[in-house]
Amino acid sequence: MKRTSRDIRTANRYEVLRQIIAVSPTSRQELAAATGLSLATVATLVGELLDLRLITEVGFEDSAGGRPRGLVAVDTSGGALIGVDIAETYVHAELFDLGLNVLARAEEEVRPGASRPEQVAGQVVAAVGSVVARAGADAAGRVLGVGVSMPGQVDRDTAVVEYAANWGWRDVPLLDLLAEHLPYPLYLDNPLRACTVAELWFGAARGRSDAVVVNLGTGVGAGLALGGGLHRGVSNSAGEWGHTTLVLDGRPCHCGGQGCVETYVGAPGIMRNLRELSPHSPLLRSADQTATIDALAAAVAANDPVALDALRDTARYLGAAISDLINLLNPEVVVLSSWVAARLGEPLLREVRAAVARRALGRPLAATEIVLSPIPTDPVSLGAATFALEGVLRSAGQRTGPGTAPRAGHPRTVAPAG
Numbered sequence: 220m221k222r223t224s225r226d227i228r229t230a231n232r233y234e235v236l237r238q239i240i241a242v243s244p245t246s247r248q249e250l251a252a253a254t255g256l257s258l259a260t261v262a263t264l265v266g267e268l269l270d271l272r273l274i275t276e277v278g279f280e281d282s283a284g285g286r287p288r289g290l291v292a293v294d295t296s297g298g299a300l301i302g303v304d305i306a307e308t309y310v311h312a313e314l315f316d317l318g319l320n321v322l323a324r325a326e327e328e329v330r331p332g333a334s335r336p337e338q339v340a341g342q343v344v345a346a347v348g349s350v351v352a353r354a355g356a357d358a359a360g361r362v363l364g365v366g367v368s369m370p371g372q373v374d375r376d377t378a379v380v381e382y383a384a385n386w387g388w389r390d391v392p393l394l395d396l397l398a399e400h401l402p403y404p405l406y407l408d409n410p411l412r413a414c415t416v417a418e419l420w421f422g423a424a425r426g427r428s429d430a431v432v433v434n435l436g437t438g439v440g441a442g443l444a445l446g447g448g449l450h451r452g453v454s455n456s457a458g459e460w461g462h463t464t465l466v467l468d469g470r471p472c473h474c475g476g477q478g479c480v481e482t483y484v485g486a487p488g489i490m491r492n493l494r495e496l497s498p499h500s501p502l503l504r505s506a507d508q509t510a511t512i513d514a515l516a517a518a519v520a521a522n523d524p525v526a527l528d529a530l531r532d533t534a535r536y537l538g539a540a541i542s543d544l545i546n547l548l549n550p551e552v553v554v555l556s557s558w559v560a561a562r563l564g565e566p567l568l569r570e571v572r573a574a575v576a577r578r579a580l581g582r583p584l585a586a587t588e589i590v591l592s593p594i595p596t597d598p599v600s601l602g603a604a605t606f607a608l609e610g611v612l613r614s615a616g617q618r619t620g621p622g623t624a625p626r627a628g629h630p631r632t633v634a635p636a637g
Contacts (some may be wrong), residue, residue, distance in 0.1 A: 229613050231256060235611065236273060237420060240318055243292035244277045255602045265291055272297040273317055273611075274444070293318040298363040298611075301350060302604030303343055304410065304597055305369050306558075307385050307437040308508060310339070312346035313600040314354045314362075317608075319420070320598050325349035334386045336525060340396040343367065347401055364404040364607030367412040368599045369393060370438050372456055382581045384462075384473040385438060389490060404614075406606040408432055411458040413602025414556045414592075415442030415449055420605065422554065422594045429550045431437075433460075433541065434599075435559040439481040441544060443550075461485065465540055477518075484537040486512055486559055492536075493529040497530075500525055509558075516562045530563065531570055538574020541589070545575065549583045556592040557599070564591065 231254070236252045239245055251261045268274045268291075275294040279287035279542060295316040304311040310327045317400055328348075329340040351358045371383030378394035394405045415424070415432045424430035432442035438459030443450040450457050461481035462474045469478025470491070482488045486508040493500055493515065502518055502525070504510035518526030541553055555568060572589050579587075592598055 226547045231260065232264050233609060235261060236268055236608070239274055239291060240293050241267075241420065241425070243318070244290035245292070246280065246288040246290055249551045250286055256367035271611075281355060295320065299354065299358060299361040300363060300604040300611075301347060301365040302413075302597075302602065302607070303346065303365060303367045304413070304599035304603060305339065305343065305367065305573070306410075306599075307334075307370065310342040310346045311597055311600055312350040313597060313604070314350045314358065315601070315604050318395045319601065319608075323350045323353035323374070324597075325353060328635060329390050336380075336388060336393065339386075340393065340400075341524075343397055344400045346528075351622075362403050363611045364406060365397075365401060366398070366406045366408070366413075366603035366606030366608075366610075367394065368408060368410045368603040368606075370410055372459075373407055374411050375406070375455055376407050378406075379406070379513065387473075390591070403609070405612055406603075406610045408555070408606050409440075409455070410436075410599045410602075411440040411442040412449060412455075413442075413453065413510075413599045413606070414554075415444050415458075415602070416605050417594055417598040417602035418442075418554050418556065418592065418597060419444055419449070421601070422592055422598065423552055423588075423590045424554060427467050427551045429548065430552045430554065431541075431548060432554045432556050433560070434557045435484065435537075435545075435555060437486045437559040439485045443548070445548070460540070460544065463540070463543075465536060478481060480536070480540045484533055484540065489529070489533050489559070492532045493525070496528050496532070497525045500530075502526060512559055512562050516566075519563070519566050534567060534570030534574050538571050539578055541586075542575050542578035543545075544581050545587050547580045550587055553587060553589045554592050555590070556594075560591060 235250055236253050238250055247258060247261050247265055251258045272294055272416050274291045276291045277290050279289055281287055295318045297317050300315045302313050305429055310329060312325050313321050314323045316322055325346045325348045329342060369380050372381040374381055379597045380388050380391040380393050382389055394407050397405055411434055414434050418424035418432050428447045430444040434440045441458045441460035443458055464478050465480045466478035466485055470482035471477055472479040472482045490511050494503060502514040502516060515526050519530050
C-alpha cells in the first residue's frame with residue numbers, strides 16, 4: 220500500500236517521540252543521530268511535539284565548546300494513555316503517563332461461559348473505569364486514548380474482530396460496543412503486535428533489527444519485528460504461528476485444524492501434557508489454567524519429577540516450533556513473553572534453549588539469543604497503550620494540542636505508523 224507524505228510524517232513524528240521516551244532528556248542533535256533524520260527535520264518534528272504538549276524543554280547542555288544544546292523530555296503530565304489486555308481468562312488495564320510509566324492497574328476476571336461480546340465489553344468498561352478511578356480525581360480528563368488488544372484476527376481500521384477462535388467470535392464490532400460507554404478515542408489491535416511493540420520500545424528487542432516475540436498464554440503466537448520495524452503482513456495477520464502445524468493429525472484446535480503449536484504449548488496444552496503424564500496429578504486444577512500453571516511452576520522449583528517431565532515435554536514441543544522460526548527468519552533475538560512464560564521462567568527458558576540447540580540449524584542458531592521478556596509490567600497493556608499514542612500523533616494535524624482530542628466515539632480510519 221502506497222504511503223502518503225502524511226503517513227511518512229506521522230511515522231517520523233512517532234519515531235522521534237519514541238526516542239525521546241527512551242532517552243530523556245535528549246538534544247535535537249542526538250535525536251537526528253538516533254533516527255537517521257536530518258537535523259532540520261528533527262527540529263520541525265520536535266516543534267510539533269512541543270506544540271502538542273507531549274514534550275517540554277528542560278534546559279541546555281554544553282556541546283564541546285560550541286553553542287549549548289537545548290534539551291527536551293517527555294511531558295509526563297501532558298496526558299495519560301490506557302492499555303487494555305483482553306485475554307481468554309481476564310481483562311487487564313493499565314493507565315500510563317506520557318513517559319509510559321504505569322500509574323494504576325485494574326483487572327477483571329472473564330469467567331468460563333461469560334465470553335459473549337457484550338459481556339467482554341462490559342468487563343473492559345469496568346476495568347477502564349477502575350483504573351481511571353485509581354489514578355486520581357483528574358485522570359479522566361487527561362486520558363488521550365485507549366488501546367485495546369484482542370486475541371485473534373482483528374481489522375484495526377474498521378475496529379472489527381474478524382475471528383477469535385477461542386471464543387468463536389466472528390465479525391464483532393468491538394470498539395462500537397465500547398464506544399457506547401467509554402468517552403475516549405479507542406484503538407484496536409492484536410496482542411502479538413502489542414507484545415512486539417513493547418519489546419521494541421522497552422524490552423529485549425530494543426535496538427535489534429530482527430526479533431521474534433513468542434507470546435505464551437492461553438493462546439500462542441509470534442510477533443515479528445523485521446528490518447527494525449513491526450511486521451504486520453498484508454492483512455494485519457502476520458504472526459499466527461500458534462496455528463501452524465506441529466504434529467500431523469495431532470490434537471484438535473479451536474481454529475478447526477489439528478496439531479497446531481498452540482495445542483501443545485498454550486496453557487490448555489500444557490495442562491494436557493501434564494494430564495497425559497499423570498492423569499490424577501494434584502497439580503491439575505480442573506479448568507483453572509492460571510492455578511495449574513502456578514502449581515506447576517512451584518512444583519518445578521521443588522524438583523517434583525512429574526512437574527519436571529511436563530516442563531520438558533512442553534519445552535520439547537516449544538523448542539521444535541521455535542527452531543522453525545529461527546531457521547526461517549534468522550532473528551537476532553527470540554523473546555519468550557506473556558504470563559505463561561513469566562510464571563515458568565528460567566526453568567522453561569533453560570529447557571527451551573536445550574531443545575532448540577538440538578533442532579535449529581547451526582548458523583542461524585549461533586546468531587540468535589533466546590531470552591525471557593525483561594518488561595516488569597504487562598507487556599500487552601504497555602504495547603496497547605502505544606496504539607493510543609500512535610493515534611494521538613496521527614490525529615495531531617486536526618487539533619492544536621492534546622487537550623482538544625475528541626472525547627467520544629473512536630477514529631475509524633486510524634492506521635498507526637508502527
